[in-house]
Amino acid sequence: MAHFNGMVFHTQIASIMEVLANAAVAEICKLVDDDYAVFRLEITQSQKENRALRRKLQLLELKVARERVLSSRPSSVKILDRYRGIARGEGHLTGGHRSFVKLAGHNTWRDDQPITVDEGSGTSTQHVIVIESADAEAAGPGVKQERTEGEDPRHSTDIQTRAAAGVAPPVATEELSTASTLQSRTRCSIKEASGTPNAILKSETVTETQRLLHTGSDHISDPERLELGPLGCPAPGSEYILHGNPSPRTVHSHLDSGDVLETGNDPSCSYSTAMDPGNMPLGLETQTDLSTGDWNQYSSSVYSEGCQDKKGEVIVVDEVKVEGDAPPTWNVDETHLGEGHSQGRDFLDYRESLETNIATHSPLHTLRDREPVSMLMGPSDSHGRVLFHQVFNSNDRARAQAQGEGATSGSSKEKRFLCMFCSKGFSCPQKVEIHQRVHTGVKPFSCTQCHMRFAQACNLKRHQRVHTGVKPFSCTQCHMRFSHSSSLKRHQTVHTGEKSYSCPQCEKRFSHQHQLKMHLKVHMGERQFVCTQEVLREEPPPDTPAEKTFHSIT
DNA sequence: CTGGGGAGGGGGCCC
DNA sequence: CGGGCCCCCTCCCCA
Numbered sequence: 001m002a003h004f005n006g007m008v009f010h011t012q013i014a015s016i017m018e019v020l021a022n023a024a025v026a027e028i029c030k031l032v033d034d035d036y037a038v039f040r041l042e043i044t045q046s047q048k049e050n051r052a053l054r055r056k057l058q059l060l061e062l063k064v065a066r067e068r069v070l071s072s073r074p075s076s077v078k079i080l081d082r083y084r085g086i087a088r089g090e091g092h093l094t095g096g097h098r099s100f101v102k103l104a105g106h107n108t109w110r111d112d113q114p115i116t117v118d119e120g121s122g123t124s125t126q127h128v129i130v131i132e133s134a135d136a137e138a139a140g141p142g143v144k145q146e147r148t149e150g151e152d153p154r155h156s157t158d159i160q161t162r163a164a165a166g167v168a169p170p171v172a173t174e175e176l177s178t179a180s181t182l183q184s185r186t187r188c189s190i191k192e193a194s195g196t197p198n199a200i201l202k203s204e205t206v207t208e209t210q211r212l213l214h215t216g217s218d219h220i221s222d223p224e225r226l227e228l229g230p231l232g233c234p235a236p237g238s239e240y241i242l243h244g245n246p247s248p249r250t251v252h253s254h255l256d257s258g259d260v261l262e263t264g265n266d267p268s269c270s271y272s273t274a275m276d277p278g279n280m281p282l283g284l285e286t287q288t289d290l291s292t293g294d295w296n297q298y299s300s301s302v303y304s305e306g307c308q309d310k311k312g313e314v315i316v317v318d319e320v321k322v323e324g325d326a327p328p329t330w331n332v333d334e335t336h337l338g339e340g341h342s343q344g345r346d347f348l349d350y351r352e353s354l355e356t357n358i359a360t361h362s363p364l365h366t367l368r369d370r371e372p373v374s375m376l377m378g379p380s381d382s383h384g385r386v387l388f389h390q391v392f393n394s395n396d397r398a399r400a401q402a403q404g405e406g407a408t409s410g411s412s413k414e415k416r417f418l419c420m421f422c423s424k425g426f427s428c429p430q431k432v433e434i435h436q437r438v439h440t441g442v443k444p445f446s447c448t449q450c451h452m453r454f455a456q457a458c459n460l461k462r463h464q465r466v467h468t469g470v471k472p473f474s475c476t477q478c479h480m481r482f483s484h485s486s487s488l489k490r491h492q493t494v495h496t497g498e499k500s501y502s503c504p505q506c507e508k509r510f511s512h513q514h515q516l517k518m519h520l521k522v523h524m525g526e527r528q529f530v531c532t533q534e535v536l537r538e539e540p541p542p543d544t545p546a547e548k549t550f551h552s553i554t
Numbered sequence: 555c556t557g558g559g560g561a562g563g564g565g566g567c568c569c
Numbered sequence: 570c571g572g573g574c575c576c577c578c579t580c581c582c583c584a
Contacts, residue, residue, distance in 0.1 A: 486579060
């Protein structure tokens with residue numbers, strides 16, 4: 001009996017324990033749910049705060065960048081400041097995008113209008129850059145293609161055509177209101193505003209294509225007239241300038257209105273007319289027949305009548321389809337990248353969407369069929385910042401190269417195809433397309449195993465050895481293996497004793513660049529080292545091998 | 555020194 | 570035969 005009572009007791013205990021356990025579980029679940037909700041709320045709030053702070057930071061950087069631009073801008077050439085928008089993302093970018101407009105001495109960029117930064121509201125307004133030519137105006141009615149980026153970067157692809165003469169200079173102060181007005185429009189419309197039959201912009205058929213960048217007139221940007229959107233910008237991601245004398249004038253235009261309309265209405269197609277790197281891929285997107293992916297057709301068909309005319313005017317802003325002989329004039333707008341633009345997204349988020357958009361819509365997307373790339377990978381903010389740094393550091397480099405050799409295109413093989421950003425010449429359109437990714441930041445090749453993205457397929461392929469561990473390059477004199485062929489070559493200096501880096505101040509030589517750098521710091525002192533570097537930058541040494549190696553470290 | 559990314563050039567293949 | 574396309578090599582640079 002006692003045993004029976006004990007069993008009952010134990011049974012009751014067990015049932016009580018079970019009930020208690022269930023209650024505890026329920027309580028825990030409830031607490032977890034509550035905490036989760038609170039946590040989510042906190043995350044949301046933190047994200048909002050982060051966006052606000054980042055926007056403030058971008059605006060401050062923009063101001064700094066603008067001050068830099070104003071302080072360092074050469075008097076002879078006005079900079080196309082439509083790239084100023086980049087500075088929102090990175091304050092130090094002005095040097096990079098300046099390369100975009102270095103092209104010709106005759107070019108004068110009209111940049112009379114200030115950037116308006118409303119820090120309180122987070123609204124930034126960038127005004128129109130007028131790129132036009134005096135003779136274009138003199139020649140008669142031209143076409144102005146202007147662009148305004150409204151608050152919604154996904155819109156603003158209107159095109160207006162006007163007679164160049166008789167269009168009153170715009171009032172910059174109207175821009176903000178205009179931008180807001182534009183927001184509600186369907187921006188992908190094409191307008192004829194000139195009343196000049198010869199100045200009709202057409203989207204499908206072309207009797208004559210003119211890609212112009214005209215400069216030097218007194219045009220003032222007009223936000224109200226600037227409704228070109230991505231089409232009106234210099235097609236950053238996709239164009240190149242054909243250097244030389246293109247004979248045929250039948251051109252496939254990238255201004256495929258159908259595509260534009262599609263993309264313009266597509267919520268996924270985020271446009272920014274500010275020349276931020278995120279925007280640039282846009283050109284790539286909008287200028288290409290996305291439905292066909294006929295990127296190469298587009299690329300090979302684009303040329304610039306005005307890319308290098310008799311007067312040495314080199315810059316092409318965009319391609320316009322014009323009927324008639326009147327040379328069009330162009331106004332290229334800056335953008336409004338502000339509160340409205342953000343619509344809850346900050347700049348980086350916005351840029352990210354652009355990249356993703358490119359990844360999904362660009363003709364480069366077709367490369368997925370051949371390459372192990374993941375086009376849908378969206379970069380994180382941090383990655384985006386890295387991307388920006390890469391873009392503009394590279395941009396500086398490209399500019400330097402272009403200044404040294406680009407426009408001259410004096411290589412053995414004719415380099416007819418010019419980068420529209422830095423005017424560097426290339427022998428074929430694909431090279432230009434790849435090169436322009438330096439400026440646009442387009443990196444269509446993504447590693448499937450990590451976040452890395454690449455502008456060149458071969459670099460992705462090389463990178464993937466990091467994951468596979470494949471090291472196909474082995475040293476013949478030791479057991480070292482390398483994934484980089486250049487790493488092997490560099491390694492072999494260990495065996496050969498080769499010291500290709502020589503100190504210009506003494507006779508010491510080093511096998512590695514880093515050694516020379518360290519040596520220079522000790523040898524000259526940090527400050528003197530810096531001064532020497534500056535001198536070397538200004539006066540590059542002769543191209544002897546030893547000096548060449550040193551030159552490379554400057 | 556090594557690892558590894560950025561970017562340009564050359565050459566082969568195909569249409 | 571020329572151009573487009575692709576791959577590879579190479580140099581440079583930074584961590």
